[in-house]
Structures are given as structure tokens and as C-alpha cells.
Amino acid sequence: MAIPNMQIPSRQLFIDGEWREPVKKNRLPVINPATEEIIGYIPAATAEDVDIAVKAARRALGRNGWGSTTGAQRAKFLRAIAAKVLEKRPELATLETIDNGKPWFEAASDIDDVVACFEYYADLAEALDSKNKTEVKLHLDSFKTHVYKEPLGVVGLITPWNYPLLMTTWKVAPALAAGCAAVLKPSELASITSLELGEICREVGLPPGALNILTGLGHEAGSPLVSHPDVDKIAFTGSGPTGIKIMTAAAQLVKPVTLELGGKSPIVVFDDIPNIDIAVEWTLFGCFWTNGQICSATSRLIIQDTIASQFLDRLLEWTKNIKISDPLEEDCKLGPVISRGQYEKVLKLISTAKNEGATILYGGERPQHLKKGYYIQPTIITDVDTSMEIWKEEVFGPVLCVKTFKTEEEAIELANDTKYGLGAAILSKDLDRCERFTKAFQSGIVWINCSQPCFWQPPWGGKKRSGFGRELGEWSLENYLNIKQVTQYVSDEPWAFYKSPSKL
Ligand SMILES: NC(=O)c1ccc[n+]([C@@H]2O[C@H](COP(=O)([O-])OP(=O)(O)OC[C@H]3O[C@@H](n4cnc5c(N)ncnc54)[C@H](O)[C@@H]3O)[C@@H](O)[C@H]2O)c1
Ligand SMILES: NCCCC=O
Numbered sequence: 001m002a003i004p005n006m007q008i009p010s011r012q013l014f015i016d017g018e019w020r021e022p023v024k025k026n027r028l029p030v031i032n033p034a035t036e037e038i039i040g041y042i043p044a045a046t047a048e049d050v051d052i053a054v055k056a057a058r059r060a061l062g063r064n065g066w067g068s069t070t071g072a073q074r075a076k077f078l079r080a081i082a083a084k085v086l087e088k089r090p091e092l093a094t095l096e097t098i099d100n101g102k103p104w105f106e107a108a109s110d111i112d113d114v115v116a117c118f119e120y121y122a123d124l125a126e127a128l129d130s131k132n133k134t135e136v137k138l139h140l141d142s143f144k145t146h147v148y149k150e151p152l153g154v155v156g157l158i159t160p161w162n163y164p165l166l167m168t169t170w171k172v173a174p175a176l177a178a179g180c181a182a183v184l185k186p187s188e189l190a191s192i193t194s195l196e197l198g199e200i201c202r203e204v205g206l207p208p209g210a211l212n213i214l215t216g217l218g219h220e221a222g223s224p225l226v227s228h229p230d231v232d233k234i235a236f237t238g239s240g241p242t243g244i245k246i247m248t249a250a251a252q253l254v255k256p257v258t259l260e261l262g263g264k265s266p267i268v269v270f271d272d273i274p275n276i277d278i279a280v281e282w283t284l285f286g287c288f289w290t291n292g293q294i295c296s297a298t299s300r301l302i303i304q305d306t307i308a309s310q311f312l313d314r315l316l317e318w319t320k321n322i323k324i325s326d327p328l329e330e331d332c333k334l335g336p337v338i339s340r341g342q343y344e345k346v347l348k349l350i351s352t353a354k355n356e357g358a359t360i361l362y363g364g365e366r367p368q369h370l371k372k373g374y375y376i377q378p379t380i381i382t383d384v385d386t387s388m389e390i391w392k393e394e395v396f397g398p399v400l401c402v403k404t405f406k407t408e409e410e411a412i413e414l415a416n417d418t419k420y421g422l423g424a425a426i427l428s429k430d431l432d433r434c435e436r437f438t439k440a441f442q443s444g445i446v447w448i449n450c451s452q453p454c455f456w457q458p459p460w461g462g463k464k465r466s467g468f469g470r471e472l473g474e475w476s477l478e479n480y481l482n483i484k485q486v487t488q489y490v491s492d493e494p495w496a497f498y499k500s501p502s503k504l
């Protein structure tokens with residue numbers, strides 16, 4: 001398929017179903033990480049815009065628009081959004097690529113997941129109609145109790161830059177399916193496709209205020225959204241430090257949050273793997289996909305010592321074969337990281353690893369053939385000690401660190417030697433061993449004989465410093481529902497707790 005060339009559309013904030021200029025009229029530059037050039041501007045929302053958007057969301061819940069829809073009616077809008085996204089797939093993929101830097105074919109695949117997600121939550125929205133009032137059997141006949149599942153209210157959705165439209169969809173689709181009204185604040189480093197979702201919602205006639213999109217800086221737009229007294233919940237995906245700020249601010253209002261944070265996930269490889277090339281490819285994919293900017297990246301390779309030398313030799317051959325290029329080029333498999341800040345952060349982590357005594361087995365620098373753009377070679381670091389920063393800290397770039405082990409106990413200890421708990425992978429022919437590791441891994445996600453495949457039906461999330469709450473599947477719908485107990489006294493007899501005055 002020919003990759004379309006695109007200029008990024010000039011958009012405003014999307015509030016109450018229309019495009020509106022920010023109150024302070026500020027805008028932020030959009031930078032293409034492959035060229036370091038400014039390719040456009042996005043509106044910069046501030047607290048004043050947040051208040052306007054939250055009021056629009058609240059109105060949407062109250063009037064005969066969004067607030068009184070059935071699940072079946074909401075499903076129609078979600079399916080219409082899915083159809084429009086599919087129609088615009090090539091253009092959205094190109095916009096994603098020039099804004100985020102991921103290879104075009106990866107961006108296109110993300111768009112496919114966006115379509116599937118909206119369709120999936122349309123089905124769940126429809127099913128909700130028969131589940132939003134269910135009886136709970138009691139031990140007494142004098143009462144009848146029902147449980148109502150109703151929209152939680154106005155929800156604030158704050159998303160990162162690594163899968164811009166997909167992370168937006170992971171929140172917007174279930175929130176709308178549940179009947180909430182949403183205010184979305186995408187990352188200022190990659191907001192373009194989220195704004196295009198606003199245009200798609202406008203084109204399909206989503207009732208005004210159901211979805212509002214505010215682009216802008218975290219402290220100028222995200223923070224006021226978290227602290228706004230008329231926002232009922234915050235769903236956040238991003239870094240640990242920001243998650244702590246958000247949780248602290250939300251706590252002042254006893255506001256519920258879900259936090260999908262960072263990770264430093266392990267991939268444990270045993271010497272009984274039936275095919276070394278298959279294992280090597282999963283190891284590469286687990287760390288270098290999405291230009292290495294994956295929350296669940298298995299960025300710590302823990303390899304059995306009996307196979308380590310042979311495995312690393314093969315890993316090197318595969319790594320040298322990765323095509324690093326402008327992400328709009330066919331067959332690009334590694335593009336630039338998102339920004340100059342991320343580029344410098346990743347290189348600093350690599351240089352610290354070297355200074356602490358680790359060996360840069362491969363990579364660690366800008367590719368020679370790419371003089372512009374935030375490109376970093378896929379990097380493999382060995383002779384790593386568990387005290388080193390490279391072992392402990394999330395890089396969020398194409399950097400794999402390696403340690404060997406002799407016994408299962410040692411492998412499990414190394415795997416769990418992290419403050420995070422998002423994903424974990426094990427490659428072994430012995431499925432009983434894989435079951436033992438599945439139980440031993442301190443994580444929310446386990447991959448067996450693979451790494452990273454991510455589907456919209458099962459739950460996604462972690463534990464420890466990777467946050468809490470689960471997205472995707474039916475779990476995500478629950479994030480946006482209020483569970484209400486309704487108990488009715490159905491007896492004609494007096495309650496008779498107090499003596500009736502007539503009997504005194
Ligand atoms: N667990 C997951 O599913 C998942 C997915 C993607 C990324 N991440 C994590 O996100 C990090 C990288 O993403 P990032 O750089 O965009 O994270 P980030 O924390 O810098 O920003 C995430 C979002 O939060 C906003 N924000 C920043 N400060 C804020 C504040 N004080 N109040 C409210 N909002 C604020 C930003 O504008 C952005 O929209 C990595 O640590 C990665 O592991 C996790
Ligand atoms: N494959 C989706 C991973 C989300 C975190 O980065």
C-alpha cells in the first residue's frame with residue numbers, strides 16, 4: 001500500500017461537539033521525531049478550558065442527549081466511530097508516524113486495534129442493557145434488592161505518547177460504552193491522532209459533550225483536570241512520577257483513579273527452547289518493538305548460562321539485521337524515540353551503565369547513517385549487576401540488559417528483582433516449568449513462549465510500582481460504572497423496631 005503524504009490538520013480544542021480556541025490562545029509546536037522539524041501546532045489548554053470542558057461533559061450527562069442513551073444507542077455511535085477510523089486508516093497511520101516516530105506499518109496495526117476496540121466496546125455497551133439491573137437473592141422475603149450498574153459520571157482520561165490513538169481508545173471506548181462523559185488529555189508529545197478522533201466524533205454526530213479533547217501540557221491541562229471538583233474519576237497511563245502526583249491530587253477529593261504506569265519486565269530464557277531463532281525474535285520484539293517505547297517491554301533478558309553465549313551470538317546477528325530508518329520507509333523496523341528529551345535520557349542511561357562497569361555488547365549510539373532525528377541503535381548491555389541503574393530503571397527506549405542464571409530459583413529471584421510488576425515472559429519447552437514461573441512472577445501480565453502480544457479482550461495492568469486497576473476486556477468497562485445497591489421493603493407488616501406510640 002502506498003503510504004500517503006500528509007500535512008497535519010490545524011485543530012482547536014474539541015469541546016461540546018465543536019472546535020474552540022483555547023481561552024489563552026496558546027499553542028504548542030508539533031515535532032516530527034524523525035526530522036526534528038516543527039510540522040504544526042496544537043492548542044494548549046489551561047485550567048479555564050478544563051472548566052469549560054467539564055461543564056460541557058456534565059451537561060451532556062444531564063440532558064436528553066448522551067445521558068439518556070441506552071447501551072444499544074451508544075453502541076451505534078461506537079460502531080460508527082470504528083467505521084470512520086477504518087475509512088481513515090492510511091491517513092491516521094501517517095499522522096501517527098510523523099507525530100510519534102513509530103514505523104508506519106506499526107502505526108497502521110495500532111489503528112486496526114483501535115477499530116477492534118471500538119467495535120468490542122460497542123458489543124459490551126449493547127450487553128450492558130440487560131445487565132444494568134440485576135436482583136440479588138436475600139435470606140429475607142420482606143426485602144428485595146437489586147444492583148444497578150450506571151455511568152460513573154464525568155471522567156478525566158490522561159494518556160501517554162507511545163501508542164497515541166490506541167492508548168486514547170483504551171480509555172475513550174469503554175468510558176463511552178459505559179455512558180460516561182469524558183474529558184481526554186492526550187500527551188503533548190503526540191496529540192495529533194487524538195484530535196482527529198474528535199473530528200471523527202463530530203462527523204458521526206456523537207452528542208455534544210460526550211467526548212471533549214483538551215491538548216496541552218501536563219501541569220497546565222492535566223493537573224487542573226485531576227483536581228477539578230466536578231470530575232468523578234481519573235484514568236491515567238504514563239510514568240510513575242506523574243502517577244504519584246495524580247494519585248496525591250485525586251486523594252484530596254477522594255477521587256478514584258486507575259494508574260497504568262511503567263515497567264522493567266523480565267524475559268527468562270531456558271536452554272531447552274526448541275528453536276533458538278524463534279526465541280531470539282521474541283526477545284527482540286519484546287524490547288525493540290515500538291522503537292523500544294513499550295510500558296511492558298521485556299527489557300531484562302535473563303538467560304540460562306548453558307545457552308547464553310550461543311544465544312547472544314544469534315541475538316547479535318538478528319539485531320544487526322534490524323532496519324533503522326525514517327519510519328515512513330517500507331520495512332522500517334526501528335524509528336526514532338519520541339523527543340530530544342527521551343533521546344538524551346536513553347543515551348544517559350546507557351552511558352551510566354558503561355560508567356558503572358557494564359559492557360555495551362552492541363549499539364548504544366546514534367546510527368551512523370542517520371544524522372538527523374532522535375534515532376538510537378538497538379542496544380544490548382551485558383555484564384550487568386543488579387545494583388546498576390540499567391537493571392533497576394525503566395529506559396523506555398531500545399535497550400536490552402542481560403544477566404545469566406543457573407537454577408530456576410535464581411531465575412525467579414532475578415525476574416522479580418524490580419520495583420515494577422507489569423509484564424513477564426518465559427521461553428521454555430517445559431510447560432510445567434512455565435506454569436511454575438507463571439505463579440512465581442510478580443506481575444499483572446505473563447507471556448509464555450512469546451513477549452508483548454496484546455489483545456483487547458483480556459485484562460491489562462500491573463502491580464507494585466506499575467500501578468493498579470485493569471484496562472481492556474470487561475474489566476475496563478467496570479472502571480466507568482457506579483455499582484448502586486437498591487433495597488426495597490416489600491412487606492405490609494410494620495418494621496416493629498420501636499414500640500408504636502399507640503401501644504405505649
Ligand atoms: N502501563 C501502561 O499501560 C503504559 C502505557 C504507556 C506508557 N506507560 C508509561 O508512561 C511513561 C511514558 O509516557 P509519558 O512520558 O507520556 O508519561 P508522562 O507521565 O510524562 O505523561 C503522561 C501523561 O500525563 C500528563 N501529565 C504530566 N504531568 C501531569 C500532571 N502533573 N497532572 C496530570 N497530567 C500530567 C502528560 O501531559 C501526558 O498526557 C513510561 O513510564 C511508560 O512506561 C505505561
Ligand atoms: N501493546 C500495548 C502496550 C501498552 C504500553 O505501552
Ligand code: NA
Nearest residue numbers: 031099100189
Ligand atoms: Na511529535
